[in-house]
Amino acid sequence: MSDTIVKNRLRKPIDSLTINKDDLLKFLQILQERANSACEIECNHIESFIKVEDLEKSKENLRSCSALKLTITGMDGEELFGSITEVFESLSFPEQIKSLYLNSELIYKSNFNYIPRNRFDIFIDFRKPKVLDFSFAPSEKTPNDSTFCVEGFDSTWVNGVFSEIDKFFNKRSSSISGIHKNSIYDVIVWILGIPIGFWACYKLSINISQVFSDSFLQNALFVYIFFLSLFILRILFHYFRWLYPQVQYKSTNDLSIIHRGFFYVIATSIIGAFLYDMLHLLF
Template sequence: MFQSGKEDITTRLSRDRVACSFDKTELRAFLLILQERLDAAAELEIVHFQKNKQTDDEYEYNKNEIRLGYKLRPTLTGEDGRELYGTIDEVFESPNFPELVESAYLNSSIPLDAVHKFTVRNSVEVFLDFSRPAIFDFNLMPSQRTPNGTHYKVKGRDATWVNGLFHEMQSYLSRHRSPAPWMHEHSIYDIFLWLIGYPFAFWLCFKVSPFLPEGSAETAFVRAALYVYIFLMALVGLRALFHYSRWVFPIAEYRHIRSRVLSHRTFLAALSLGLFGTVLYDTFKALALG
């Protein structure tokens, strides 16, 4: 067991709900960037590490333990529940590496704290939540932000190191953004509903009106009820389509060569173009004839 030096002012920088898109190679490259900066942090730690009453051998041994303690040990969880923990090379070269990664977590302060009760000067914590929102879970309110735990936090007593790593992470993640993070923001669904949803529901009622019964007062009631039912079903269908769009374009995504996301995106584009293209065509046609 060994002790760190005196306490200084701690700087903390963090960001939540990070939009990002990684494949296996890009994720590994991101972690290697963090490891490179943590190697520098280990040397900063050693500069402030006091020898006190340690012997020369103990002092050198403990300095080496600090360097080893700054080696990243990420935890990766697959969609099948498989979990891998170890160094970057151990995890990414493992034959058990999951085909689809559900999440990735790392906290560089844990190894030294767990083994030696040693509080490091500088550390980084990252959680990448690659989970996708359920399509038919209507308990999720579409007007609210999509739940996602992706975040990163850098803290330490060396402000230059903290600021440098934080901005380097921001720069890397901005180059690997997911395609449509705006879709998961607050009130986007409300805008979609007013601009597209309600007009589509009215258009659908208009299109089916020739097929609804006419005549007596009873059939007039049935006709009115069917209009209401069709209108509501159109909104329910569009809500499912909106949830599906959020599933196809998650906030944080892990891409795999055998993933079917590309085919889903193609299907979503064709479906949206077919539905709303028809609505726009009928609208322009009506305005032209009018």
């Protein structure tokens, strides 16, 4: 009985990543080495069914396909496709990257309609969540399509490449990526949002009572102020996610530091005033 050949497939989403151009180039160069090793495995495999007189030519064709081709899309819609060197040395390389896609079997299929036994593909989504996008609930995980997949019939190669990619991303994960997980917003609302909403009503209660004598209008304004506070919290939460994206490409002209300073001034002013009044009331 012949041995059963099992195809291994390992896929994982990229939950957190902060990377610059140099690290991205280093990562792609590592992948090129792994693609070369996969090509050599392929060359050894075809020896069992290719005629001797055609073997060297077939190996030459396979090795010509091992050079990786990638697609990089910029935030302004510009798109670059080519080898690693061609793309990264291009004068049109975008300042802000929107996405990167790489498939190691692409050239095999396009040139010879050949499907290699071992392959990988990677898609990195660098898009930031929009601050004023209310189409999805803030309690949900931040949408991001970044993922990588390694598959093949050589389990040693598959597991090795998958582990290497995974470790590379883990070493460059964001320290505050938890802000993009499910239900984080709900926790913030209960710990800060609701108390600050009541505090805002308390701070404005004297002004409201002086301007409006009608109790219905007073109560309506208190309700409005309470929900307005939660709405502002939601905007600030989206803004924080935008400042610290789940998958971030750090460019040389990154203005995030300025935005972060602006955010911290607003956040510390609100939370500081809230805590001061709470401590004053308690003590």
